Amino acid sequence: AVVELVRELNPSGKVYIMEGSSVPTRFVMEKLNYTPEYIPGVDAILPIEEDSGAWKDYNSPGIVAVDLPDGLLHKKYYLNKKYKEADVLISLPCLKNHWHAAVTGAIKNVAIGATPGNIYGNSSTNPGRNSMVDHNSRRGDLHMWIHDFYKCRPVDFVIMDGLQGIQNGPTPCYEVSRTTRLSKDQMNMRLILAGRDAVAVDTVESLIMNWDPQSVKYLVFLNQSGLGNICPSAINVKGKKIDEIRKDFVGVRPPAGGHPIKKMTTPAFTYTGYEVQEGQAVFSLVPDECIVKMELCLNGDEPETVIITDFHRVAVDLSRLSPGENRVIIHAYDRFFNRVTKTFLVRTKSHVGQVKKDDLVVDQVREDVLSEVEG
Template sequence: MRKAKVSIIKTKQNPGYAEIYEAVKRALDLIGGIGDIIKSGDLVLINPSWVAPPVEREAGCITIPEVPRAIADIVRDLGARPVIAESSAVGVDTEKVIQTSGYKDLREMGYEVINLKKTPHVDIPTDNGKIFDTVECWELVQQADVIISVPKLKTHDQTEMTCAIKNLKGLLTDKWKRLEHQEGLFESVIDLLGAVKPKLAVVDAIVCQEGVGPVFGKPVEMDLIVAGKDLVAVDSTCAQLIGYDPSETLLTVNAAARGLGVMDPGQIEILGETLDRVKRRFLRAIEDDPVQVEDFQLIHGEVTCTGCRNTVMSALIDMRNAGQLEYLHGITVLTGGAPFPEGVPLENIVTVGKCMPKECRTQRHVKGCPPNNAYVVKAIIGDRAEVKRMYADDTLEKTDSEAGKLGS
C-alpha cells in the first residue's frame, strides 16, 4: 500500500510573501506537485479560514492572505482559474473580515476574492452520508473543478483541533452550519468532506492558536506550512504536530473510518521537516484558564464527549469575557446523562447535548451535538440579560432569524 504524503516546511520568523510562496511551492513539490489534480482551464476554489475577527496576523485566527495568494499564483501558472472564497461563522459579517484584513488588498491586486454569503446556494448530494443525504453549500462549490482547503491550524473548543477537514464548514450556508451542530457535528462534517471531495490541503501553521480556539486562543508561532492531497493524513499529521494522538481528534477518526483518507501515522510519509524537530504540545481548550464560581456546578456524565465538555467550558469563558459570571450563581449544568444532584431546584438545572436522555431534559435544555456556545449561555442567563456575542456581529435572535430564512 502506497503511503500518503504530507510535507512540512519551516519558514523564518514573520515571513514575507516571497518566502511564503517558496515554502508553499516546496511543500507542493515534495508531495509530487499539483499538475496531476489541476488542469488548464480548471476552476479552483481556494478555501481559507475567515471564521471571525481578529484578523491580525499575530492573533493566529484566520488564514493569512499570503498563503492562498501563493496557491493562487501557482494555480495560475498551470493555466487554471483560482478563486479565493469562504463564508465566516454564523452571524459574522464575512465582508467585514475581508475588508479589515489583507484579503481586501488581494482584491485590489486583481485576485478573485469572494464572500460566499453573497452568492447563491445549492444542494449537493453526500456520498453515503451518515447524517445528511445532501448538504446546502454555495453554488461556487458545485461549479469548482478542484477544491483546496487552506486552514489555519488551531486548537478548537468543540473538536479539539481545527484543520483541513473542519475548515470545510465555510463551504456551507449558515443554516446548514447550525443544522450540523444540532444533528451531530462529528459525523456531518464528514458527510460534507465526502460531498465536496477536496483534492488538496495547504495548512497555514505560521502563527497558530492554542487553548480556547478557534477565535480566542493564545497565539503560537510555529512558522510552518503543511501540505498533502489526503486531508485525513494532513489532519493526522497536524494533530501530532500540536501534541495530540490522531485518535483523540474525532473528525480525523470518523473520516478514516469511512475510508476517506489515511490516519495511521505508519501509513503516512512525512517529507521536509521531521515531526520530532518541529512539534510542540499545544495547550488544549479544556486546560485553558477554567472558570470557577461559588455555588455553580458543572457535572459531566459518563458518555459526555469532548464536544460538550469543551463547549460548556468555552461558554463559561464567553460569560467571563462578557462580564456575566454573576448569572452562574445557583445554576447546575448537566451533560451526557449525568444524574440530577440532590437539593437543586429543577428550574436551576440546564441540560446540554444530544446525549442527555429525553426524559432527563429540563425546560432549559440546549440541543445539539455539540451545541453552539451562545445557546448554552442563553439557557443559563434566560431572560435576565442579553447574550453578548463574542465575535458575531449579529444578535442571537437575528442569527436565528436569518439562518432560518437561508435555503427556504
C-alpha cells in the same frame, strides 16, 4: 502566494477565493484586505453566504443539493455551486486546536467554513452556523456533520499556514479557554504543511500539537469512509520530522472527545545480526510491539524503503550499495510518530554484484532516541 502558484500552472482559468465567516464575511474580508489590489490574479473574492443566494432560498441557482445516502447525520446537504463544481479545490487552514472539534485544520475549514450561511446561518443577518448542528453533543453530532459535508466534496489539496499556530483555539475564546490574552496563545511554529490527503495533513497537524488524532471522531469517521489516512504507516512526512517540531498546545477537551497526548513511550528495536540472501543484506531486528512503520535510508535522508509489516527483517538491496563505506539508517515509528533511529556503517570488500557475507562488515555506530516522552 497560493494564487501566484496557481497562475503559474493555469494562467487562464478562473480563480475564486471563497470564505464563510461566523459574522458577515464581507466585513471580515474588508478588514483583512481581501481585495484584488492585495491579491492580484484572482477573478473574484466571494463571501459564500452572498454567492449562494437569498435567505433560505433552497432553489437558488447559487447552491446545489447533494444526496448522501450513507450520511452519518443527514442524507442531504446544500453546497455552494461554484464550490461543489470547482475543478480543483484547495483548503487554506491555519494550525490550531478547537474546543468543540479538538483539531481544526483542512477538513473543518471547509466542512464548517464552506457551508452556505444563507441556508445554514443563524439568521438572515447572522451567517454564523452555530445552530445548524449541536456542537456540544457527546455522541459527536458535530463530527458526523463534518464527515458528511466534507464527503459531499473532498478537497484536492491542502496548504496549511503554521507560521503562527493557536492553542486554546479557535480564537481563542476567553470565556471558554479562560486565557487572558491572544499573545499567550500564539505558538510560533514557522511551518507550512501541504499535501493531497486532507485527513493525513490534519493527522500530522494533530500530532504536531500533541493531540491524539485517533481521539478526533471526524478524522476516524473519514478514515473509515476511505477518504484519507490516519495511520502513520500510510503517511509519508517529507521535510522536518514531527518529533523535531512538536509542541504542547493547551486546549479545552471537547464534549464528544478528543484529547492531548499525555504520555508517550519511546519505540525501540534491537539489532541482532545480518545475513546475505539473494542479493540482499537482511538485518535481523527485535522490534517493540508499538512500532507501526520503519523507513530505510541509504546514504541519504530520503527513504529507500518504507516497511509496514514484518519489522523483524529489514532488507538492504546490495546493488544499491557503493563500493567502500555506506551509511544505512533505520527509522522506527510508533503511532504518534515518535521515532528511534539507528545508523549502521556497511563496508563492502568486493564488487557489489558479487557480495557474500564475508565481503560485508556491518557496524552499528549510532542510536538516536528522538521521541518526546511526557508524564
